[in-house]
């Protein structure tokens with residue numbers, strides 16, 4: 322006769338959008354989860370800032386701890402689920418305490434994994450404790466599992482995609498409705514997609530956290546968040562979205578990573594930037610808070626992972642999947658290979674890479690301005706494919722000039738723009754958006 326396995330006992334630190342989502346999911350799907358995990362997953366204790374807050378779920382059956390580190394050390398807990406957020410502070414303290422005590426750790430905290438993932442993975446290895454963070458990248462999409470397991474036999478050539486639901490919601494809503502940036506950001510915050518500090522979303526930092534994690538798993542490298550070149554969406558105007566649309570593109574915030582071989586050795590390129598994406602490219606149809614990740618393997622070919630990148634339900638789904646893996650005892654090295662074997666690859670210099678670009682200038686509406694811009698392009702070695710000046714301003718006002726370049730070295734665009742620096746024909750810095758190849 323077999324005895325039923327003991328439940329997996331968990332503690333949840335953080336009872337916000339995701340924490341409450343996890344409590345709801347574990348209760349709603351308890352039967353399915355127990356059948357698939359081989360045992361029940363039971364919430365034993367919880368912690369957050371404000372014990373008295375109405376969270377829309379009953380937390381009375383769970384023990385309460387004010388101190389998250391004490392929560393992490395409880396004897397009646399097997400796995401700590403960290404859903405507080407922030408790269409340091411109580412999230413990190415409770416994660417370190419859990420792993421040091423030999424308990425499993427599941428987290429959705431990409432900021433913490435991007436900054437301290439290697440240390441935490443080292444602690445997990447030392448304690449032989451599981452560390453899992455599926456929800457940290459692309460919400461409900463099983464992309465970490467996809468890269469750690471599905472493509473594990475491949476050398477990846479490239480990983481890229483739409484990694485921030487808030488930015489995608491803002492860009493696609495502005496595109497569809499013409500609404501104002503600030504109003505759409507407020508909607509994303511109200512719907513629970515945005516980070517506690519939404520500057521992390523709109524300035525590209527959140528996508529960079531996720532990209533650094535994906536690159537580490539995809540290429541077997543040490544997590545290098547500092548090596549990610551980051552540009553957010555705050556400089557994209559409604560007029561750019563309209564201009565891109567007229568040219569047959571949408572604008573999306575894209576994170577991309579690859580490893581290139583140079584005469585000096587391997588170099589890791591990681592960058593997050595708003596890009597023009599041609600209608601017809603799989604990423605152009607990714608709307609709202611949806612995320613999509615493309616991974617190109619040398620045997621698998623191009624794989625596309627797509628789904629909800631944020632929100633309580635999808636993120637809770639990823640957290641619970643990690644718990645089920647732990648309950649089944651199906652865990653491996655957090656970054657797919659042991660920390661000591663991850664490669665330290667220096668960051669790449671992108672200047673010699675070639676691409677097509679969209680360049681937008683706000684200029685004074687007066688004779689000679691276009692000649693000045695095109696001369697700088699010529700002298701920088703940039704070949705112009707098309708150039709559009711929008712309407713006439715009121716006398717002496719600003720007008721928008723947008724151009725699309727032929728494919729050429731990125732360094733040439735930088736050189737051309739340097740030639741225009743300080744020109745009093747320009748009203749503000751030009752905006753350069755790369756055109757994503759098909």
Ligand SMILES: NC(=O)C1=CN([C@@H]2O[C@H](COP(=O)(O)OP(=O)(O)OC[C@H]3O[C@@H](n4cnc5c(N)ncnc54)[C@H](OP(=O)(O)O)[C@@H]3O)[C@@H](O)[C@H]2O)C=CC1
Nearest residue numbers: 335336337338339369370371404405406429430631632636
């Ligand atoms: N929201 C989403 O769609 C997604 C979020 N994530 C990640 O999941 C994590 C949680 O996000 P989310 O649920 O949205 O965040 P919320 O801001 O909704 O919730 C955070 C929770 O942590 C508690 N908390 C915050 N700071 C402290 C502190 N200093 N001491 C004690 N408790 C604290 C809060 O307590 P109280 O409620 O009492 O104030 C709250 O319960 C983050 O790492 C986030 O990046 C990942 C994927 C998607």
Ligand SMILES: N[C@@H](CCO)C(=O)O
Nearest residue numbers: 485486487514516631
């Ligand atoms: N703020 C994040 C949450 C999911 O990681 C986003 O908008 O994508």
